[in-house]
Amino acid sequence: MEIEQKVRQTLKKINLDKRQKILVALSGGKDSALTAYLLKKFGYRVEGFHIDLGMGDYSKKCLSAVKKLCEELGTKFYIYDIKKEMGNSMCYIRNDIQTGHGKGLKNCAICGVIKKWIMNREARKLKFGKIATGHNLDDEVQTFLMNILKGSPQLSANSGAIIKNVSDKKFIARIKPLFYIAEDDIRKYVKLKKLPVVFEKCPCLLDSYRKEVRKFTNFLTTKEKENIMKNFDSLSEKIQKLKTEDKLNYCEICGEPSRNKVCKMCQMIKQ
Numbered sequence: 001m002e003i004e005q006k007v008r009q010t011l012k013k014i015n016l017d018k019r020q021k022i023l024v025a026l027s028g029g030k031d032s033a034l035t036a037y038l039l040k041k042f043g044y045r046v047e048g049f050h051i052d053l054g055m056g057d058y059s060k061k062c063l064s065a066v067k068k069l070c071e072e073l074g075t076k077f078y079i080y081d082i083k084k085e086m087g088n089s090m091c092y093i094r095n096d097i098q099t100g101h102g103k104g105l106k107n108c109a110i111c112g113v114i115k116k117w118i119m120n121r122e123a124r125k126l127k128f129g130k131i132a133t134g135h136n137l138d139d140e141v142q143t144f145l146m147n148i149l150k151g152s153p154q155l156s157a158n159s160g161a162i163i164k165n166v167s168d169k170k171f172i173a174r175i176k177p178l179f180y181i182a183e184d185d186i187r188k189y190v191k192l193k194k195l196p197v198v199f200e201k202c203p204c205l206l207d208s209y210r211k212e213v214r215k216f217t218n219f220l221t222t223k224e225k226e227n228i229m230k231n232f233d234s235l236s237e238k239i240q241k242l243k244t245e246d247k248l249n250y251c252e253i254c255g256e257p258s259r260n261k262v263c264k265m266c267q268m269i270k271q
């Protein structure tokens, strides 16, 4: 199977160690489900991690898909209930931020920062060596093009099948085993394997700029998308040199790794 071969190659390229424990961030969707399925199939030590965002029916469906998947794979999993841990659902937390310190921030940007903050802290507490996410070729092509179109290629500096240049005892490296796999191929494969997943999109998905870029990338062939990421890979060292700040500090408020004195999460939620 071509997908399997490509993912094996990606894992080889990033030198993924079979002894290390990997926490797969499972959203309930197809990409992260396939990530867990393949890592498990290839003999890696994987466990699942799901953040229950408390967003009504959609979150309930995601939670139940994650539970079913982990049961089928025979994988241990952890559920982080955002309402219990942070006092409110993602919708309320986000709304507070958008009417407070995060005016103008997009839904997905806020949710992304919060999810990364939670994942890093929990994976570290649970002593995992890596976090795997389901980001695919289409996601990565869109992000890379968006950063170029905004005139900020340096924002792609840490991107890649493994996050680059961050080595710190409090930071758990994130890997993207599906970095070179097109979304269409993932959808077909997940259907073929009948993996329990939610195909519905998040009801709060509201990143208009990404939507515009996606309209364009949807016209591209897989080969063209692969070529864009080949360009990215070969320019990667140069892009990394564009970064102004590469030192990791610890946030003055929460103690989590941060490039600034106060991390993005605490900047958003400060009272």
Ligand code: AMP
Pocket: 024, 025, 026, 027, 028, 031, 032, 049, 050, 051, 052, 053, 112, 115, 132, 133, 134, 135
């Ligand atoms: P997204 O930011 O929604 O495009 O998701 C990107 C990746 O983040 C997914 O492929 C998952 O690996 C992870 N992820 C997204 N949502 C969740 C969630 N609720 N719980 C755990 N991991 C998630």
Ligand code: ZN
Pocket: 251, 252, 253, 254, 255, 256, 262, 263, 264, 265, 266, 267
């Ligand atoms: Zn902080």
